[in-house]
Amino acid sequence: MDDMTRIAFVGLGAMGLPMASNLLSNGFAVTGYDLNAKALDALENAGGERALTATEAASGADILILMVVNAAQAEAVLFEGGALESLRPDGVVALMATCPPSAVEAIDDRVRNAGRRLIDSPVSGGVAGAKAATLTIMAAGPKDTFEMAKPAFDALGDKVFHVGERPGQGAMVKTVNQLLCGVHIAVVAEAFALAAKVGVDLRILLEIMSGSSASSWMLKDRGPRMLETEPEVTSAVDIFVKDLGIVLDAGRDVKAALPLAAAAQQMFLATSGRGDGKADDSQVIRSYLALNGIK
């Protein structure tokens, strides 16, 4: 990993903390910042250093990893606190939080205007992937910037892709991922509601579909919970209201019609509108049951 060894890590949440630990165990020097003092304690226990501000963490670092909640937080860290300026002059900002593609493009503009470099690098794989260092990383930016960050990415995930030369393209790949996930969940609900209307046993239906060309990752994961009345919440309806909102905003930004994503979002939105936004996202099926008058 030549001289790219000093990493500033901002955002030590459920995913960020295990990611920082994996960097430490791969020989990187990590200085972290988070509003949560317990997260900083945990980072120190793992061999890292704590900083009092994001700007202090970034001071002289080679790579500044942002694993914050959204684009607004990323902007606050970079431009308001001054973290961008305190980064090493040839340092790289790795924006790994999930952000709308247009927001990433805007951040990239400001980073480049300040003479720094950004690698747009959202992840998928969740907390489990963060802990096991098996994340998928969808990185976009100039090839040489990607190569500078790659040793760090390799410590975080085992599926590291350079998806394009322009920041925003990584966020778009993540957006497309969410488009497919959201529609796949909604269409399972649509299919189950049709079958339920004629009294087909949904457990047998799920078993058949799971082994046929009708199968999807979401069918196998969300399908069983669709058959429960109050399933455990693994990811909430409101998350897909938000994520499919990002999908549709991205489509609007680039002027692309997305009829299936738009229809699917309406079903999640209606579920939330009836008061079920905090329910497991499999419960989008309640919108189909309500719509089609199925008990």
Place this chain on the structure above:
Amino acid sequence: MDDMTRIAFVGLGAMGLPMASNLLSNGFAVTGYDLNAKALDALENAGGERALTATEAASGADILILMVVNAAQAEAVLFEGGALESLRPDGVVALMATCPPSAVEAIDDRVRNAGRRLIDSPVSGGVAGAKAATLTIMAAGPKDTFEMAKPAFDALGDKVFHVGERPGQGAMVKTVNQLLCGVHIAVVAEAFALAAKVGVDLRILLEIMSGSSASSWMLKDRGPRMLETEPEVTSAVDIFVKDLGIVLDAGRDVKAALPLAAAAQQMFLATSGRGDGKADDSQVIRSYLALNGIK
């Protein structure tokens, strides 16, 4: 298999012929009928008997298997030619062709009015599954009727399900299968078109999505052919125009709104309308490229 050993098999096409052969190799006596004399020659070579008419084939049989093209052909065989009447009085009609649920219900009414029994038993798995006896069989009808046909079904497939007590429910399960398949193909096209609009490398996108929660059987199967300009035709656009038509008809019959299936069918329909109905169904992506002005 007690005394259920004499089978009449009508419809010895690409799937029917290997299915009849599998029955013969499992000890059933099979008399077949098809308009195609070569298929009857092949049946004889496999140890079966040929009949000059469907009614002759059905004469005294325990089970009459219909593997014809559609519901209209099934009705012609059963009611116009007289095959139903020539079946053994306690014999079973196994309707294994893909038919709309409402058509199966209508056929069942007429079969029961004639004092006979129907098992609604469509299949999935294609020619490969027919040859390897690995078909999925989605059977609906009274349990005792199902049990009478089950030994024959076990010779044809390795995933034999009793999905409900009422004929029409099997056809509905097959319909739901096609709903999921059709929407899954269309949404991959929608996702790829969005990514293409911003210049994301679709080969890398496909690789990422294939290994993520965005994956589906159709993404992995049709996705690669979506990236080709003139891919080999494994199943035509017009097949999904028809199959999603059956889906929407089924929804209309039971008064169930199916917003995603309806939107997906429009994209297949438009593809056909531009003259690409005979193209591989992956080419529904051409509708998204046309719609969104992507070259």
